[in-house]
Amino acid sequence: MRGQDEIRATYDAVAEQYTEAFVDELQRKPFDRDLLDRYADLVRGRGIAWEIGCGPGHVGRYLYDRGIPVSGLDLSAGMVAIASRLNPEMSFTQGTMLTLPVADAALAGIVSFYAIIHLARAEASQALCEFHRTLQPGGYLLLSFHGGQGEIQNDNWFDQDVRVSATLFEGDEMAGYARTAGFAELVVSERAPYEFEHQTRRVYMLARKLE
Numbered sequence: 001m002r003g004q005d006e007i008r009a010t011y012d013a014v015a016e017q018y019t020e021a022f023v024d025e026l027q028r029k030p031f032d033r034d035l036l037d038r039y040a041d042l043v044r045g046r047g048i049a050w051e052i053g054c055g056p057g058h059v060g061r062y063l064y065d066r067g068i069p070v071s072g073l074d075l076s077a078g079m080v081a082i083a084s085r086l087n088p089e090m091s092f093t094q095g096t097m098l099t100l101p102v103a104d105a106a107l108a109g110i111v112s113f114y115a116i117i118h119l120a121r122a123e124a125s126q127a128l129c130e131f132h133r134t135l136q137p138g139g140y141l142l143l144s145f146h147g148g149q150g151e152i153q154n155d156n157w158f159d160q161d162v163r164v165s166a167t168l169f170e171g172d173e174m175a176g177y178a179r180t181a182g183f184a185e186l187v188v189s190e191r192a193p194y195e196f197e198h199q200t201r202r203v204y205m206l207a208r209k210l211e
Contacts (some may be wrong), residue, residue, distance in 0.1 A: 004096055007118050008075045009087030010162045011055075015078035017158040019056040023086070026062055031191045032113075032144075033062070035204055039111065039142045040066040047108035047136065052097045053115020057090060063111065064090055074102070090188040097127045102134045110135060113144045116174075119168040124169065128181035141183065145169050147190060171203045175199030183207035 010013055011018065036059070043049055044067050047211035050097045051060035054072030056079065058141040064070045064087070074080050083092045095101045096114065110131050117125055131141050146152075148168030178186055185208040193199045 001150075003099075004075060006163065008077075010157065011074070011076035012078040013081055013160055013162045014158045017084075017160075018079070019082050021158075023056045023058050026058060026194065028194065031202075035142065035189075035206075037113075038067065038097050039063070039109070039140065039206070043109035043141050044068055046139070047085070048106075049109035049111060049132075050100075050107055052100070052110055052112035053118075054083055054092060055079050057092060059111060059113050060090060061087050069108070071127070073097070075109050082170070090108045097130060098123060100130045100134050104133055105136045105139075107134050107139060108136055109140045109142070114146070116143060117133065117145050117168070118164075119167060121167050121169075124167070124174070125180060125204045126179040128177045132181040132183060132209055133166060135190075135209045137209055139209045139210075141178075141207045143174070143205045143207070145174065145203050145205075146198070147171065147203040150198075167199065169203065170201050171205065174203070174205055175207075178205065178207045184210050 020139055040063050048069045051072045054060055057072050060070040066182045069193045072083050073095050075096055077094050080092045080094045090161050146168050151167050153165045155163050175186045187206045189204050
């Protein structure tokens with residue numbers, strides 16, 4: 001099973017190629033843009049939001065452009081450097097979602113697209129507890145992940161000799177972790193993959209911390 005050091009090293013190695021491949025991806029994803037638009041309406045005016053596993057910061061930037069003060073966090077220093085370069089108006093921090101460097105109840109929102117997939121299944125509930133800890137009462141989490149069971153792995157990513165692994169989660173499984181962490185008002189939605197994406201079901205979960 002991969003660990004945090006391996007994930008960090010992989011994304012540091014492919015940071016530039018990853019950015020080139022994904023920084024404009026929302027332009028081709030109407031389902032995702034619609035979810036983010038509705039999410040922005042929920043958190044606007046409530047305080048700061050964080051994008052966890054921000055990569056080049058494009059998801060957070062989408063929200064920022066819609067009036068949400070957003071900061072980003074990523075495990076990879078290489079990704080944080082690129083996100084900071086591309087989005088100088090926003091702040092970015094290196095860190096792990098397993099121990100978020102933010103105080104209790106500090107955030108109005110958390111959005112995390114395809115980052116929790118890099119955790120072992122046993123670690124997912126720990127991440128949900130951290131999200132719950134750092135959200136304000138009434139704060140919202142928007143999470144996305146690949147749907148399925150088991151894991152997938154690529155040992156040559158972006159033509160580099162690095163390994164990337166992803167844990168697949170079913171929507172009801174992730175919802176169970178979220179409820180155990182203390183979230184409520186869960187809404188789980190799915191879509192089929194776009195033809196240009198890896199061909200796994202895409203699952204999204206919107207959850208709210210009770211007031």
